Amino acid sequence: MTTPRTANAAISSRKRPVQLPPLGKLSEPQIRGRDCVWCSITLAPGRVVDLGEQYARRAGQRFAWFPRACSRCGKEGSS
Ligand SMILES: [Zn+2]
Known part of the structure; x- marks a missing residue:
């Protein structure tokens, strides 16, 4: 049996996925x-x-990362 993947209750729900900068342009602290x-x-x-x-994807490998934004940048797109 497979359990359906339910999205975690996010604090802020967005209608559109966030467009993030490419990983290659980010520094280690940004990725962390x-x-x-x-x-x-x-x-x-x-x-x-x-x-x-x-x-x-980095070097052909798929991995998860957890980007965060400051309140000013993160506010974009929300109403
Ligand atoms: Zn910012």
Whole structure:
């Protein structure tokens, strides 16, 4: 039996998937979610937008990463 994959209840639900910058352009702290994926500032606690689990390919390998954004960048697209 297979269990259907239900999406985790996200804090902020988006209608469109977030367009993230290519991994090759990101620094290690950005990939780790310490810095904003877009403006690369170091994220302050409480002002972080979690973009959720993302999948990317690097060197032919698929892996998960957890990008985060500052509240300013993460606000784009939300109403
Ligand atoms: Zn930002």
